[in-house]
Each structure stands twice: as structure tokens, then as C-alpha cells.
Amino acid sequence: MVTPLPLAPAVAGVEGLIKSINDPINSFAWGWPTVLLIAATGILLMLRLSFMPIQRLGYGFRLMLKPTTAKEGDAGDVTPFQALMTSLSATIGTGNIAGVAGAIFVGGPGAVFWMWVVAFFGIATKYAEAVLAVHYREVDPLGNHVGGPMYYIKNGLGPNWHWLGTLFALFGMLAAFGIGNGVQSFEVASALGTVGVPNFVTGVVLAVLVFLVIIGGVKRIAQVTSALVPFMAVAYVLACLIILLSQAGAVPGAFGSIFANAFTGKAAATGTLTQVILMGFKRGIFSNEAGLGSAPIAHAAAKTTEPVRQGTIAMLGTFIDTIVVCTMTALVILSTGAMDGKLSGSNLSIASFNAGISGSGWVVTAGLLLFALTTILGWSFYGEKCAEFLLGVKAITPFRFVWVAVVVIGCVAGNRGVVWGVADTLNGLMAIPNLIALVLLSGTVYKLTKDYAFSE
Secondary structure, eight states, rough: OOOOOOHHHHHHHHHHHHHHHOOOHHHHTHHHHHHHHHHHHHHHHHHHTHHHHTHHHHHHHHHHHOOOOOOOOSSBBBBBHHHHHHHHHSSHHIIIIIHHHHHHHHHHHHHHHHHHHHHHHHHHHHHHHHHHHHHHHHETTTTTTSSSSHHHHHHHOOGHHHHHHHHHHHHHHHHIIIIIHHHHHHHHHHHHHHHTTOOOHHHHHHHHHHHHHHTTTHHHHHHHHHHHHHHHHHHHHHHHHHHHTTGGGHHHHHHHHHHOOOOOOOSSSSSSSSHHHHHHHHHHHHHTTTTTHHHHHTTTSSSSHHHHHHHHHHHHHIIIIIIIHHHHHHHHHHHHHHOOSSOHHHHHHHHHHHHHHTTTTTTHHHHHHHHHHHHHHHHHHHHHHHHHHHHHHHHHHHHHHHHHHHHHHHHHHHHOOHHHHHHHHHHTTTTTHHHHHHHHHHHHHHHHHHHHOOOO
């Protein structure tokens, strides 16, 4: 078990001050204002697109499953499939295991229903993000294709809005070190610490692995994630299905409890319906990141000349992440009867697997380790591109070395709640510039979609 290093009184005082400032900002960044804005943006985009993202899910899967969806000569750095896997590497993780368990623990089974709702409309959000990312991307001095919210704000909304893109990049770069690095490194060290591996050893080995990948840039990150992500996602879903088959008689009741508690607060920790909805929305957003603006940074690197093609592939990320993987976790928890009001997070997920099939909890632990590793890789690219937008290509190499150093620090320093709390706040604040741009540029998304022929 990783334990925080002892704090000097002065440091503890500074952390207390930071916490007192951060907590109210966090309650806004991850409270009703931002959560409702994310949901409303998804609803607006889905309605404006006449539910096209839902109607074209099958088309998206056909594109994704093609041997190659990048035509020779297409501009870009990685294949559309690799871009999707890079974005999924940063989203499929603790939110799908610990996050779902936490949502059920606090909001009851009904929270899962609201995760589905926000994911349903989040499919349109993720589609629009990728469409704009490809449409407004640039080629940097190194010849790499770069894009994301900061670029579609800059190139789509004009120079008067450049400050908004700068805000997104600043929030994204700083948030990456916490939510995409330090927190993940801590989770790996914590898991391996239970079997006697020293934190420093974990930090050094993990740092070396991460360095060997990120030093190769987006192409190497994409190669690694396109190999690991499908494997770990399919393996985890299959493991869940095996558990559910062993508990087949309880599965209908699990579904029933989700719908029965979706419109009441009886099963929520606070006994209020608002808590059920808020927890479902928050955990749904956290699991697939639709609206936060992170995924389009990866999709901007795709080899394609058609923004709509990449948007159609990108929106599958929300479907796979929340509708498939999160649902599997939720059904295992609810059908095995492991909830006793005491366990939450990954501990609840592990206990649920063990209750379904004795000794199978190791699947969750192994999944968390792999998910954490790929999240560190995916977020390294997001943070790097944000740093490049702010400081230019000269920032890339220093950023990578600092990133690797934070991997070790995260493993050794333990769970610095206030530090990771600030990173969590910045992660939520990323959404606001992105959502403003999505709403203002929704007409462009609609026009590009209307002009595209869904003929393949």
C-alpha cells in the first residue's frame, strides 16, 4: 500500500490553503453548471444533426473494422483506427472500473441509467469534436499534424478568440500531469505495493517503459495503444461476460434495479434524485471524456482528408467506453450482490468479481494496471500538444522528460489529494472553452456532415 510521505507543518498549511481555494472551484468544474453544459451541448448537437450519429453507428464500425481506413496519400500521421485507439487509451481506465463502482456506491443503481443518457448524447459531442479537429488542424514545423480544441478555436472562431484556445491548452497541459499521469502512476504503485513491490522500483520501471514509448512521438504511442487497447478491452468484456453467465439468473434483476432506481433517490447515499442524476452524469463524462476536448487532439493526427469519416470513427469511442465497458462493470457489481455499503471504487469491483467466480478479482487488478499504463501514454500526447500550442515545438522534448519524472514522483509521493484535486479541477475546466467552441461551430459541423456522402 502506498502511503503519503510525512508533511512539514508549513507544507501542510500550504496544502490546506490550496484545498480551501480549489474546493469551491471544483464544485463548479464538476458540479451542476459544467455537467449541465456538457449535457446540453450534446443534446444540441444531436438534435442539430437529426440523430445522425446514432443512425450511423453501424457505418462507423464498418469503417473501423476495415483492414485500413487510411487511403494512400491521405494527410496525417497515424491511421484512423490508431487515432481511435490512442483516444480510447486515455479514456478506458479507472473510470470504467472504479468510477462505475463509485457511481453505484453513491448514486445507487439508477446512476448507471444517467451514465447511459449522457453517453447517448455524448456520441454526438465526440463526433463534432473530431470533425472540427480534422477540419481545422495544422501542420507544425516538424511536419506533424496537430489539432484539437485550441486549434479549432484559433482557426474556426478567429484571432479574437485565441485567448480561449490558450486557456484550454493551459488547463489541458496542467491537468495532464495529474489526472493523466500522477494519479495513474499512484494506482499502479498502490496495486503492486500490495504484493511487495517497492514504490520506487515501480516508479523507475514504469518511467522507463513510458519513456521508450513517448520518445517515439504519436506514431509509437499509436502503435502501442492500438495493440494494447483492443486486447485489454476485449479481455475485460469477456471476463465480465463469463461472470454474468455464472450469475445469469440475477442479470434481469440487475437491469431492473437500474431502471427502477433511475427516477428515485431511494438507493442513493443522500436519498435524493439529484444525487443519482449528478453521479451518473459525472461518471459518464469522466469515463468517455466527451465534451472535455481531450480526444480530438488524438483524432487530429489521423490520416484522412474527410473530417466526417474520422468523426464517425471517433464517436465509437463513447459507445465502446460507456455503453459497453461501463455497462459490463455495472452489471457484474449489481448481479453478484457484492454491495454491502462498505466497499467502493476498485475494491467493490474486485469484490464483485470474486463473488461471481472465486479468485477472479485479479482480472480487475490486471486491468487497472494496463488501463493506467495506456492512460499515461494517451495523456502524454494530449499534454504535449497543449504544451506545443503554448510554447512551440521547442517545448516537446523538455515536456517528455518532465512527464517521465512525474511518473516516478506519482509512484513515490503517494496520494497527494490536494495536488490531484487541483488537477481534477483543471480537467473539468478544460470542458468550458471546448463546449463554447462546439456550440459556436455547430453550424460548420452540420454543413460538413450534410455535404458528406455516407456511401461506403
